Amino acid sequence: MSGVIKIKKGLNINLVGESEKIYSQIGSPNYVSIKPSDFTYLTPKMQVKVGDEVLAGDLVFVDKDKPSTGVASPVSGEITEIIRGEKRKILEVKILADKEIRYKDFGSATPSKMSREEILTRLSESGALAFFVERPFGGTVNADVAPRDIFVTGFDSNPLAADFDFALHGKEELVKTALEALAKLTEGTVYVGVSSKAGHGAIFEKSRGLEHVEFNSFQGQHPVGNVGVQIHATKPINKGETVWTMSAYDLAIVGGVFTEGKFDASRNVAVAGPGVKAPKYIKTIIGAPINDIVSGNVHDDKEYRLVSGSPLTGTQVTKEGNLGYFDSQVVALEEGHSPKFVATEGWLSLGFKRFSASRAYPTWLLGRNKQYNIDTNVNGEHRSFVVSGQYEKVFPFNIYPVHLLKAIMANDIEAQEALGIYEVLPEDFALCDFVCTSKIDAQVILADGLKSLRAELG
Amino acid sequence: MKALENMINKFKPNFEEGGKLHKYWPVFDSLDTFLFTPGHVTKKGAHIRDAIDLKRTMMMVIIALIPCLLFGMWNVGHQHFLATGESADLMAKFFFGFIRVLPLLVISYGVGLGVEFIFCIVKGHAIQEGFLVSGMLIPLIVPIDVPLWMVAVATAFAVVIGKEVFGGTGMNILNVALTARAFLFFAYPTKMSGDDVWINVPRGAEGAPAGVIDGFSGATALGDAASKVPLESFEAKYSLMDAFFGMIPGSIGETSVLAILIGAALLLFTGIASWRIMLSGLLGALAMGMIFNAVAPADNTLMQLSPLYHLCLGGFAFGLVFMATDPVTAAQTNTGKWIYGFLIGILSIMIRVFNPAYPEGVFLAILFMNVMAPLIDHYVIQANIKKRAARVKVAKA
Numbered sequence: 001m002s003g004v005i006k007i008k009k010g011l012n013i014n015l016v017g018e019s020e021k022i023y024s025q026i027g028s029p030n031y032v033s034i035k036p037s038d039f040t041y042l043t044p045k046m047q048v049k050v051g052d053e054v055l056a057g058d059l060v061f062v063d064k065d066k067p068s069t070g071v072a073s074p075v076s077g078e079i080t081e082i083i084r085g086e087k088r089k090i091l092e093v094k095i096l097a098d099k100e101i102r103y104k105d106f107g108s109a110t111p112s113k114m115s116r117e118e119i120l121t122r123l124s125e126s127g128a129l130a131f132f133v134e135r136p137f138g139g140t141v142n143a144d145v146a147p148r149d150i151f152v153t154g155f156d157s158n159p160l161a162a163d164f165d166f167a168l169h170g171k172e173e174l175v176k177t178a179l180e181a182l183a184k185l186t187e188g189t190v191y192v193g194v195s196s197k198a199g200h201g202a203i204f205e206k207s208r209g210l211e212h213v214e215f216n217s218f219q220g221q222h223p224v225g226n227v228g229v230q231i232h233a234t235k236p237i238n239k240g241e242t243v244w245t246m247s248a249y250d251l252a253i254v255g256g257v258f259t260e261g262k263f264d265a266s267r268n269v270a271v272a273g274p275g276v277k278a279p280k281y282i283k284t285i286i287g288a289p290i291n292d293i294v295s296g297n298v299h300d301d302k303e304y305r306l307v308s309g310s311p312l313t314g315t316q317v318t319k320e321g322n323l324g325y326f327d328s329q330v331v332a333l334e335e336g337h338s339p340k341f342v343a344t345e346g347w348l349s350l351g352f353k354r355f356s357a358s359r360a361y362p363t364w365l366l367g368r369n370k371q372y373n374i375d376t377n378v379n380g381e382h383r384s385f386v387v388s389g390q391y392e393k394v395f396p397f398n399i400y401p402v403h404l405l406k407a408i409m410a411n412d413i414e415a416q417e418a419l420g421i422y423e424v425l426p427e428d429f430a431l432c433d434f435v436c437t438s439k440i441d442a443q444v445i446l447a448d449g450l451k452s453l454r455a456e457l458g
Numbered sequence: 459m460k461a462l463e464n465m466i467n468k469f470k471p472n473f474e475e476g477g478k479l480h481k482y483w484p485v486f487d488s489l490d491t492f493l494f495t496p497g498h499v500t501k502k503g504a505h506i507r508d509a510i511d512l513k514r515t516m517m518m519v520i521i522a523l524i525p526c527l528l529f530g531m532w533n534v535g536h537q538h539f540l541a542t543g544e545s546a547d548l549m550a551k552f553f554f555g556f557i558r559v560l561p562l563l564v565i566s567y568g569v570g571l572g573v574e575f576i577f578c579i580v581k582g583h584a585i586q587e588g589f590l591v592s593g594m595l596i597p598l599i600v601p602i603d604v605p606l607w608m609v610a611v612a613t614a615f616a617v618v619i620g621k622e623v624f625g626g627t628g629m630n631i632l633n634v635a636l637t638a639r640a641f642l643f644f645a646y647p648t649k650m651s652g653d654d655v656w657i658n659v660p661r662g663a664e665g666a667p668a669g670v671i672d673g674f675s676g677a678t679a680l681g682d683a684a685s686k687v688p689l690e691s692f693e694a695k696y697s698l699m700d701a702f703f704g705m706i707p708g709s710i711g712e713t714s715v716l717a718i719l720i721g722a723a724l725l726l727f728t729g730i731a732s733w734r735i736m737l738s739g740l741l742g743a744l745a746m747g748m749i750f751n752a753v754a755p756a757d758n759t760l761m762q763l764s765p766l767y768h769l770c771l772g773g774f775a776f777g778l779v780f781m782a783t784d785p786v787t788a789a790q791t792n793t794g795k796w797i798y799g800f801l802i803g804i805l806s807i808m809i810r811v812f813n814p815a816y817p818e819g820v821f822l823a824i825l826f827m828n829v830m831a832p833l834i835d836h837y838v839i840q841a842n843i844k845k846r847a848a849r850v851k852v853a854k855a
Contacts, residue, residue, distance in 0.1 A: 013506070159506075238850040305505065312504040333505055339463060339494035346495040347513040354509035359729040360518050361509050376499040380511025381491060383586055384628025387515060388790040389732065400791060400839055418843040433504035437512055438628070441503035 004196045005233050007220030009396040011357050011431055013159040015311065016371040017332075019270040021166050023281035026295075028101060032075050032287030034060055034093045038325040039071065039130065041139040041454065044090050052079045057104035057126050057263030060093050068120070068143035071325070072127025074265030074286040076102040095287075103262035111181035111258050116146075119181050126257040130325070131250040135231070135243050136422035137454050147244040149188035149235060152179070154204060154248040155195040157225030158310035160279075162270035162328040164248050165202045167281060174255030175248065176207040181258060183212040185244070192248070193218050193230035203248060223396065228428045232397050237423050249328045269293060269323065273311070274373040275304035275332030282330075284323065291319040293330055303335040305376050312430035313443070336377025347380075354379075357394065357435045383438035391442070394431035397423060401432055405442055408449030413456060416449060425450070466490050484578035488585040516587045518730045522721035523594050523780065529717040530710035531555035534602050537657045537707050543671040558658055559710055561606055562597035569610045570596070573617040577626070588627030588634070588786070589617065595635035595780060598711025599773065599821070600642065601655040608646055612638040632828045633787045636777075636821045643816070651816045653677040656707040678707050680772045680810065680818055683759045692759055701770035712776040715769070722779040731783035734792060735799035739778040742803020743768055750811055760811045768807050777820035778802065787828040791838040798834055802827045 036044040044061035047070065048054060054073045062070035075097040083092040106126050111119055120143050123129040132150075134141040141147070155164055168175065182190045189212055194201035196219035208215065216234055218224050227245040237243055246254075249267075256264040265286040272279045277297050284293055290306055298304055307314040309327040323330065340346040345354075351361040355372040363370075391401040399420040407415035424446065432442035466489075472479045473486040490496070492513070500507060535551030546554070570593045578585045596613055620637035621630040643650045653676040654667070662668030667676065677685070679696045687695070700706055704714025712718075725731035747765025754761035769775060782788060782802050789798035802823050809819025 015506075236849065238846075238853045240850070241853065305499075307505055311506045314505065316505070331505075336499050337497045339497045341463075342493050342495070346493075347511055348517060351509060356509040358508065358510040358515075359727065360514050363509075374506040376505050377495070377507070378498045378500055379495060379507050379509050380513065381496065381498070381584060383512050384626070386512060386588070386628045386786055388785045388788070389792060389795075392792065398842065398845070400842060402790065403835075403839055418846065419839070420846055430504050434506065435508050435510070437508075437510050437515055439507065439511065443503040 004217045004219045005230075007218060007224045007229060007233065007396045009393055010157075010221030010223055011394045011435065012157070012221045012368070013311075013355065013374070013434070014369065014371045015159045015273060015331075015333075016373050017273045017276050017279045018160055018371075019162070019272040019279040019281055019329075021163070021281070023268055023283055025283045026288075026292050028075070028099065029097055029285065029288040029292050031077075031080070031094055031096050031289065032073075032285065033095070033289075033322040034071060034073070034287050034325065035322070036061065036071075036090055039063070039140055040133075041065075041137070041451070042069075042071075044071075046082065046090070046093075048079050048093075050079050050082055053077070054079060054095065055104040056101050056265065057106065057257075059125075059127055060095075061090070063140050066140050066142045068124045069129045069132075069140040070124065070127050071130045072263050072265075074263075103264070106257060106261040106263075108261045109258045111177060111184060114181075114184065116184050119184050122257060123181070123254070126263050128254045128257045128263065131254060132244045132246050135228070135237055135245055135425070137450050138425040139454075141244050142242075145242055147186050147188070148237075148241045149243050150182050150186050150190045151227050151231050151234075151243060151245045152182070152190065152192045152248055152251065153225055153227040153230055153245070154192050154201060155225045156247070156249070156310075156328060157195075157222035158312055158329070159222070160270065160272035160329060160331055161225070161310065162249070162268070162281070164328075165200060167249065167268035167270070167328065168203045168252050171252040171255070172203055172206045174252040174259055175203050176210070176255070177259050178251040178255035179207050179210055179213050181254065182246075183210060186212075189214050191216060191230070191234055193225075193227070193234075195219075195225070203251075220396070223394075223428060223431060226428055228423065228425055229396050232423055239417060239422055241422075247326070247328075250326070267323070267328065269327070270329040271297060271331075272329060273304075273307075273331040274334055274375075275299050275302070286323060286325055288323050289319075290317050290321045290323065290330060293323060294319070294332065298332050303337065304332040305335050307331045307333060310430075311374075312434060313427045334373060334375040336375030336379075340377070358390070358437070378439050380437070380439050382440065385438055385440065387437045390435055390437060391432040394435055395428070397428065399423065401429065401442070405429075405440075405445050405449075408445055411452070413453060416453060421446075421449065421453065463494060466493070481579060484583060484585050485575055488575075488578075491584075512587045515730055516590045518724065518728050519591045519780070520594055522724040522730075523591075523598065523711070525717035525720040526598055526711040526714065526776065527559070527594070528552075529704055529714040530598060530712075531559050533704060533713055534558055534658055534710060536705060538659060541657050541659045541667070541670045541674050541676070555602075558602060559597060562600065562604075562609055562710070563594070565606050565609050566596040566613050567593040569613040570617050573614050573622070577618075577622045583626065586627035588621070588630075592616070592634040592638075595711075596638050599635060599639050599709050599776070601650065601709055602658045603655040604642065604646075604649055608642055608649060609638075612641045612645075615641045628786055630786055631832075632825055633781050633784050636781055636825050636828075639821050640825055643821075647816075653681060656709075676707065678772070680760075683763060683771075686757055686759050689759050689762045692763075696771075698764075698766060698770060701767065706771075709773060709776075712773040715775045718775045718779050725779065725783070731779070732785070732788065732795050732799075734795040735783050735788055735802075736778060738796045738799030739782055739803040739806075740769070742800040742805075743774060743778075743807050744803070746804045746807035750807070758811075765807075768810070772810065772818045773820045774806055774810075777806070777824055781821075782824050782827070787831065789831040789834045789838075791835050793841075794831065794834040794838045797838075798827055798831055801830070 059070035426443040534555030616638035805823035
């Protein structure tokens with residue numbers, strides 16, 4: 001499809017501390033940690049026990065309900081700890097890493113010459129299948145059900161997001177190989193969404209013209225980079241259909257398990273945000289300790305919150321935490337603990353420093369490119385839904401977001417289905433969280449709704 | 459500010475869980491959060507949040523109402539001195555109105571917030587900001603001579619029956635201020651209509667106006683039009699400009715379209731009120747006015763009135779700008795807002811023209827559409843649902 005798909009609704013949030021296009025290499029980490037909670041709905045079935053030696057690419061656990069999806073170790077080394085929580089739920093698996101990573105050898109392979117089953121087997125045994133997300137519901141994929149189509153988002157529009165072109169520079173061949181593999185997994189098409197901005201999409205320069213792969217150019221504000229928005233604009237999901245999605249950020253790893261025959265989980269992570277001294281990219285690995293990634297690079301004048309992932313959807317971590325399995329950015333945000341006096345910084349102030357999507361603050365007069373230091377203060381208190389039409393401005397789906405949320409609150413499954421719950425994931429509601437006057441946690445409501453709906457459907 | 463913060467923090471433990479005054483937490487909390495946006499940080503969902511909150515939103519509406527309030531105060535004085543034939547300067551007129559409108563404001567806020575506080579203490583909920591606007595609206599939509607106790611009763615009724623029984627701010631079906639207005643109108647019609655309540659004049663025995671100029675009537679423009687004053691003499695008595703600037707008798711805040719437009723500009727500029735509702739309401743009223751013009755019989759002044767008069771007279775402009783756009787009671791969907799606003803425009807003028815008892819229809823039109831808004835939304839959403847269902851069929855075929 002040629003031409004640009006314009007997404008008219010949305011909101012770009014300009015935070016201070018965007019990563020410069022330079023990267024530092026940090027030494028390989030002493031240990032990595034993998035959390036089953038990075039994978040929605042996944043119940044881990046351990047494949048290793050404490051004391052076992054693993055290679056990079058050995059499966060650490062598989063999904064109990066979908067055993068073809070397993071999660072592989074990013075490093076070689078020894079399983080040192082399996083941390084369990086309430087009811088012995090597995091929270092974290094810690095792996096003491098070798099100095100030099102040893103990879104499990106899957107053998108080099110060319111996807112274009114392989115059958116669908118061979119490709120699936122390779123993805124499954126190498127743990128690469130864990131990078132796919134199934135829609136509806138956003139869980140791990142079920143290899144037994146062929147997806148209608150596969151959607152890949154080629155860019156990230158979140159605040160302070162990593163630039164995939166920069167992060168994956170030099171891996172264009174791997175991206176191409178991965179797309180060839182994806183094309184064999186579906187009877188339908190592999191849709192790749194690229195940004196319409198000039199100079200974007202360089203990682204796909206070798207992939208253009210692949211069979212069964214269609215490139216669509218998207219223009220607009222965040223959440224234009226969300227794969228859900230791109231699906232909705234190209235070929236929406238209907239009840240009963242399944243599609244697979246993934247981020248182009250992970251394509252290089254998928255490509256690596258074919259071309260190089262190894263699971264190379266290295267990542268180029270954007271370290272950014274108001275609390276970062278020198279925002280830049282760090283070459284590291286999935287599950288690496290946050291402390292290694294931000295070491296010495298976070299201001300210590302104030303309290304900062306570290307987030308693995310985007311400021312809108314990421315997970316709060318401490319320095320002792322680890323980089324999430326899917327995360328491409330680590331952000332340091334100022335904690336907003338101090339109360340704000342009504343007339344100087346609060347709700348009666350002029351508010352030139354307060355970012356707002358609503359025009360009740362002068363943000364919109366100050367230009368789109370002004371950067372703000374938004375702290376983690378809620379900026380108000382929880383209220384009932386009062387203002388209408390607010391979510392719709394940042395929610396580029398032909399869905400009534402508030403009515404969908406209310407259907408979830410009322411536990412009305414028929415209404416949820418009718419209103420289009422299958423087309424959205426919590427990340428698509430992230431901006432609703434942000435703009436809400438009543439400070440309602442829309443993402444949480446949707447996540448709970450999807451979880452109970454999924455349980456209901458069995 | 460630190461001192462204030464410290465003082466609040468000193469008293470806080472008394473109101474917290476286990477404190478002696480924990481029952482009154484909602485009151486303390488409302489005061490505390492009024493002064494200081496609390497240092498709560500995000501725990502779930504997005505880590506960063508927009509600066510907007512309900513207090514800011516409500517404050518914008520209150521600021522938008524200030525021109526109407528100030529003009530209303532002046533006009534109370536202006537009408538008084540016109541009636542008595544005395545001359546007075548701007549400040550004298552304003553001050554005359556000020557001391558008569560202020561009690562209404564105090565009663566409305568006092569009773570409304572009081573009821574709200576009691577409900578929140580009983581339910582243990584935080585106090586929501588909804589009444590900040592309602593409390594301002596109520597004095598602006600009543601005649602100046604309405605007795606204070608009636609305003610108190612109406613406000614209490616509106617907050618309890620109009621809002622709290624449904625679950626408080628955000629849950630109400632009817633606009634709270636209009637509920638108070640409707641209560642007053644149906645409970646005490648003699649104090650809310652007729653020719654005797656719109657202008658504050660000296661009263662003689664049995665409440666009859668005394669010391670007024672010859673030919674004083676005290677009727678509103680719409681009242682005159684309804685009593686079939688011929689169009690020419692009507693237009694001579696009330697020029698369109700007078701009606702636009704608001705130097706005519708009427709409810710306190712509703713007369714000046716200019717002041718209302720200033721408020722409307724702020725509401726549209728800040729995006730707080732829906733431009734869809736305002737625009738479609740305007741179109742609806744114009745359309746209805748023109749239809750009536752086209753079919754008006756010779757002796758029906760109200761039907762003959764040009765649509766522009768209809769926009770400027772009575773409470774239409776005020777209702778459309780400040781009440782129809784109440785986000786809780788209006789239609790929630792964008793398409794629904796168009797329909798909702800347009801029908802308010804149509805019905806306002808229609809009720810105004812056909813209601814034999816009382817020549818004003820805006821508040822009834824808005825209340826009626828408040829009730830209909832969920833139905834409008836229902837059909838708009840059904841259309842969306844059908845579209846989705848049709849897509850499934852196509853995909854399966």
